[in-house]
Amino acid sequence: MSSPTSTGGLRYRDAGVDIDAADEALERARSAIRSTFNDRVLADVGSFGGLFRADGLGREPILVGTTDGVGTKTRVAAAVQRFDTVGRCLVQHCVNDALVQGARPLFFLDYVGVGTLHPERVAALIGGVAAGCKDHGTVLLGGETAEMPGVYSGDDFDLVGTLVGVVEREHLLDGTRVRSGDALIGIRSEGLHTNGYSLARRIVEERMGIAWTDPFPGDPLNRDAAAVMLQNHRCYLPVVDPWLKRTELHAMAHITGAGVPGNLPRVLNGMGARVSRAAVPAQNVFSQLVKAGGVERDEAWSAFNMGVGLILVVDPNAADEIQTELRARGEESFLMGKVAEDVTEVAWLD
C-alpha cells in the first residue's frame, strides 16, 4: 500500500484497509465453504446472512448456541506461519460445548480479525474451519473477515466462532438428571485444547528456552514444540454420539479454560464432586510444562485440562457398560470420581 503525501487525497488503502483482499480470501475459500453445505442451506456464499431451513428439526427442538475463540493458540500459529489448523480447533471446541448439553451441530459462523489481510492466510484459516465443519456434519453458514490495523499488529489475529446445534427436549442434558453418587468417567484429551496458551507459551519460550521448531522434550511422537502446541482440540462428538439418547448419561463437562475445577461443577445442578487426579493418565505435554514452569499442582489443574478432555456424569450402575463399550470402540476411559452433594465445588481426593 502506498503512503499518501501530506497534502494528497487519502484513499481507504492508505489507512491500511484493502477492501478487495477480503473478497479474494473469500474467493479462495469458496469451494471449501460450499463443501459443507447440505440441503437445508438456501443461500450461497456472500449473502448478508446465511439461510438455513429449520422445519422438521424435531418434535420439541431446542437450539443450543455457543461462541468461543481459540485464545492465544493463534500466537503459536502466527509464530510458525501455520494457519490451516486452528480453524478446526475452533469448530471442534464449539461442537464440544454444544455436545455437553446433548446437542448435535447444525451450522457455524466464523470471524477472523487481522491487522493486515493476507488473502492466502485468511483462506487457510477459513479452510481449517470448513474442514472441521465438514467432518462433523456442520454447515459453515457465514462469516466475516475484518481488517483492523492497529488493533492487531504484525502477524497477530483472532479467530472466533459461533455454533448452533439442536437437541430434542427429552434428550437435553441440563443437569436435572444428576444424582449424588453418579460416576465420573474421564475421556482423554490430546494436548491443551484451546486453553492455557498464555501460560504455556511463556513456559516454552522463557523457561524451556526452546524455539517453536525445536523438538518438544519427551514428546512420544518426536514433534517440534509448535506441532505439540497446535495439536487439534479434540472433538468428542464421535466418542459419545451413541450415548446421546441414553438416560444413563446424566451430564457432560467439556474441560476448557479453568480446567476440571472450573468446568465440572457447571453441570452438576448445584452439587460438587470428589475427584482423583491420580486416576487421570499423565500426558507428557502437561508433565513437561508443569516441570519447566514450576507450576504448582492446583494451579496447573486450573490452567490446563491435564489430560481430561470430557467428563461423563453417569448412572453408577451403567459405568462399567459405558467403559466397556468405549473400549470396544478403541477409547480408553478412566473412572475419576463421584458426584457429591456435601460439597459444591471439586474436592480433590489426592
Added chain:
Amino acid sequence: MSSPTSTGGLRYRDAGVDIDAADEALERARSAIRSTFNDRVLADVGSFGGLFRADGLGREPILVGTTDGVGTKTRVAAAVQRFDTVGRCLVQHCVNDALVQGARPLFFLDYVGVGTLHPERVAALIGGVAAGCKDHGTVLLGGETAEMPGVYSGDDFDLVGTLVGVVEREHLLDGTRVRSGDALIGIRSEGLHTNGYSLARRIVEERMGIAWTDPFPGDPLNRDAAAVMLQNHRCYLPVVDPWLKRTELHAMAHITGAGVPGNLPRVLNGMGARVSRAAVPAQNVFSQLVKAGGVERDEAWSAFNMGVGLILVVDPNAADEIQTELRARGEESFLMGKVAEDVTEVAWLD
C-alpha cells in the same frame, strides 16, 4: 499482577490472564443479560451453551445467521474510555444484516477479546450489547470474553457478534422478486455505521488534527469528535417492520463496508442499478471527512455509507405509497435510482 522471579513457580496470572476477572465481568452484566430473556430461553447465564426453544417458529421457518464486528470503531471507544455504546452498534448492525433478508431477530451471542480484562469495561461492553438486544426483542443467549495478552495491546479490544433470526419462507427476501426498473428508496443513516473507521480516524487525527474531545467541525448537535464517531449504528428494523410481509418490497440492502456500490448489487439477483448520488441528502460528518481528507468522490462512496443507511428495492408502482407511509411515521426517504438489467454493478447517474 505480580512478576515471578526467574526461578519461582509460574502462575496463570503471571502470564497476564486472570480467570476470575471474566467471572466478575459476567457477574456485573448478569442482570442486563437476563433482562433480554423471554419464555423461549431455558438455561441461565453461564451454561456451556445457551438454550432456545425452536418449536412453533412458523410453517416453513428459515433461520438467518450473520456474524460481524464493529471494526476499528473500538479504537475510538478505547481512546475516550467509553465502552457502553459499541455493543449496541454491534447488535443493530447484525439485526440489519438479518433484516435485509426479511428476518426478525431471535437471539444473539457476543465475543469480547481484550489484552487485559478490566471487569467494569467488559461489563459495560456487554451491557451495551444487552441494551441493543432488549430494544429489538433479541435474546442475548451467550457469549465469551477472552483475555489474550499480546494479541491485543493497551486498551485495544475486539467486539464480535452473531445473530440468528427467522423468516417465514414466503416472506424471504432472496433477490428473486427483483425486476429491472424497480425503484430504489434510500433511508438515511446516522453517521458512519460501523464501517470506514480506519480511514475516518486517520482523517480526524492527522488531517483535522483535532483531539477526540474537541468539537467536530460543523456538527449540527455541537458534539465532540468522539461522540460523532461513536454515533449508534442505526437499526432499520422499526423503520421497515410494517413492510416485511408486503410483496411490493422486493429486496433490501444494508449499506456497510464497501458502501453503496459494494452492497446494493449483492441483492439484485445478478442485475445492477443506476444511482443518483445527488439524490442522497448530504450529512455533515461525511462532507467534513471528505473535505479534510481530500478523499475523491468514488473513493468516499466505497469507504463510507455517505448518508444512505438502507436501500429498499420496491415495485415502482408502490414507491409513492411507501414513501408517504414512511413520512407519516416521521421517516424522510429519498428516491435514489432504479434497478437496471443492462449493468451488473452500480452505475452512477451523477
